[in-house]
Amino acid sequence: MEIRDRYAPSPTGLQHIGGLRTALFNYLFAKSQNGKFILRLEDTDRSRFDSSYVDNLYASFEWLGFHWDEGPDIGGPFGPYVQSERFELYKKYAKTLIENGRAYYCFCSSERLDVLRKEREAAHSSESGYDRLCRDIPPDEAAARAANELYTIRLKIPLGEKTVFNDVLLGDIEWQNDDVSPDPVLIKSDGFPTYHLANVVDDHLMKISHVLRAQEWLSSTPLHVIMYRAFGWDPPLFCHLPMVMGQDGKKLSKRHGATSIDEFRKNGFLPEALINYIALLGASYEEGKVLYSLDELRVRFSLDKLNKAPAIFDYKKLEWFNAQYIKVKPDGELAVLALPYAVRAGLFGAVGLEPAPEQRVLFTAAMSLIKERVVFLSEIPGKLGYLFAEPSVPDVAEFIPKKSNLVEALRFLKIGRGLVAAMAGLDDAGAECLVKDLAEKENVKLGDLLAPLRVAITGSRVSPPLFGSIRLLGGQCCAARIDRAIKKLTE
Numbered sequence: 001m002e003i004r005d006r007y008a009p010s011p012t013g014l015q016h017i018g019g020l021r022t023a024l025f026n027y028l029f030a031k032s033q034n035g036k037f038i039l040r041l042e043d044t045d046r047s048r049f050d051s052s053y054v055d056n057l058y059a060s061f062e063w064l065g066f067h068w069d070e071g072p073d074i075g076g077p078f079g080p081y082v083q084s085e086r087f088e089l090y091k092k093y094a095k096t097l098i099e100n101g102r103a104y105y106c107f108c109s110s111e112r113l114d115v116l117r118k119e120r121e122a123a124h125s126s127e128s129g130y131d132r133l134c135r136d137i138p139p140d141e142a143a144a145r146a147a148n149e150l151y152t153i154r155l156k157i158p159l160g161e162k163t164v165f166n167d168v169l170l171g172d173i174e175w176q177n178d179d180v181s182p183d184p185v186l187i188k189s190d191g192f193p194t195y196h197l198a199n200v201v202d203d204h205l206m207k208i209s210h211v212l213r214a215q216e217w218l219s220s221t222p223l224h225v226i227m228y229r230a231f232g233w234d235p236p237l238f239c240h241l242p243m244v245m246g247q248d249g250k251k252l253s254k255r256h257g258a259t260s261i262d263e264f265r266k267n268g269f270l271p272e273a274l275i276n277y278i279a280l281l282g283a284s285y286e287e288g289k290v291l292y293s294l295d296e297l298r299v300r301f302s303l304d305k306l307n308k309a310p311a312i313f314d315y316k317k318l319e320w321f322n323a324q325y326i327k328v329k330p331d332g333e334l335a336v337l338a339l340p341y342a343v344r345a346g347l348f349g350a351v352g353l354e355p356a357p358e359q360r361v362l363f364t365a366a367m368s369l370i371k372e373r374v375v376f377l378s379e380i381p382g383k384l385g386y387l388f389a390e391p392s393v394p395d396v397a398e399f400i401p402k403k404s405n406l407v408e409a410l411r412f413l414k415i416g417r418g419l420v421a422a423m424a425g426l427d428d429a430g431a432e433c434l435v436k437d438l439a440e441k442e443n444v445k446l447g448d449l450l451a452p453l454r455v456a457i458t459g460s461r462v463s464p465p466l467f468g469s470i471r472l473l474g475g476q477c478c479a480a481r482i483d484r485a486i487k488k489l490t491e
């Protein structure tokens with residue numbers, strides 16, 4: 001059997017963590033089995049549809065870097081992959097259920113259903129949903145009425161029976177049919193299908209072998225299984241994925257922090273980090289190992305690695321993953337990724353200004369200074385300002401090392417002034433050797449000697465590594481900055 005699974009989002013909102021987890025697990029499962037991963041747009045709810053959400057979906061997955069084998073944008077043997085382009089088909093299939101007695105026309109108006117609901121509410125009735133009034137209209141009479149009246153098509157749930165199916169993760173699930181939504185609508189009065197019908201028909205026609213979806217859909221599955229059987233089709237294998245919760249144990253939502261892929265992207269996350277972390281939401285692969293590339297995950301993923309327990313989304317952990325991926329990015333690649341943030345932050349002279357060629361070279365070279373020290377791409381420009389513009393000279397107090405004084409600070413600066421030209425031509429070890437020797441000769445603590453130098457050159461007591469900064473800025477520039485500092489301290 002060919003393994004075929006799908007991500008079937010309804011474009012009624014931005015792509016978020018939950019959707020990405022479903023898409024990723026489907027992708028990984030299909031790839032691990034040499035199967036096919038399909039994208040299908042379930043846009044039956046036209047009132048909540050917005051094309052910008054479709055654009056967001058494509059942009060998000062483009063950024064994430066994994067793709068489907070069949071889908072609306074690339075087609076495939078079972079297209080179209082957009083439900084609104086398949087509406088006629090659903091009606092045809094619903095009618096086959098009427099013909100075999102598994103569905104019926106319903107002529108109840110929405111007003112009648114409203115009255116029914118209100119009456120039940122007033123009587124504190126435990127009953128809800130449709131009262132099956134039209135279920136027993138003789139089929140011929142119903143067919144004749146359907147030619148002239150507005151109708152919906154409802155599924156005839158077999159009463160007094162139970163529906164049993166197996167969930168790969170949760171095991172056998174049994175559901176009393178009387179507890180399934182009473183005869184749900186398959187085709188609405190405007191001729192549009194409901195989610196349930198379109199979902200089942202498409203999974204069948206698209207030869208979907210496995211449905212991996214969030215556990216919130218579990219309660220719809222008995223209904224879907226009843227529908228498959230009504231059509232005489234074998235249902236796919238179901239696997240309902242553990243819920244994704246916030247740290248307070250409630251379903252992950254905006255209250256907990258960013259949830260849309262867009263926000264993570266804007267906040268300076270790398271797709272590798274997001275994918276790696278999300279692949280661990282509800283699954284574990286190898287004892288003691290947490291860093292996995294997409295390629296590794298494609299090989300290692302299997303359904304028996306899934307956990308039943310809800311997954312907790314931990315923003316701090318995700319940040320840790322991001323820092324790990326930033327750390328190992330080659331300088332050139334990291335610079336390309338961080339550049340848009342730097343342009344937006346005005347690092348190259350003004351907000352929105354692209355770097356001049358020499359600024360670009362400097363920016364790339366600076367990546368090695370900061371990649372061990374940042375969590376987000378968006379932090380990078382803020383750390384590198386002193387390389388692209390002369391920082392203002394800080395207050396005198398900033399230059400004075402702990403337990404030292406102004407006279408000493410001035411002395412350290414002057415010693416440093418004599419060293420920077422040589423240091424600029426040395427690697428870290430060489431530069432360190434040089435200053436260490438001199439510090440010993442001058443009987444100064446190394447830290448004390450370097451502290452005012454750092455402030456003079458970078459404009460701050462806390463900065464990226466000093467030796468690397470001196471190399472990038474060059475001896476002349478550093479000497480000039482030290483001169484400014486000396487001037488200020490002398491005044």
Ligand code: GLU
Pocket residue numbers: 008009010042199212213214217
């Ligand atoms: N359209 C549904 C959703 O938005 C699909 C559910 C399923 O995977 O069957 O999640």
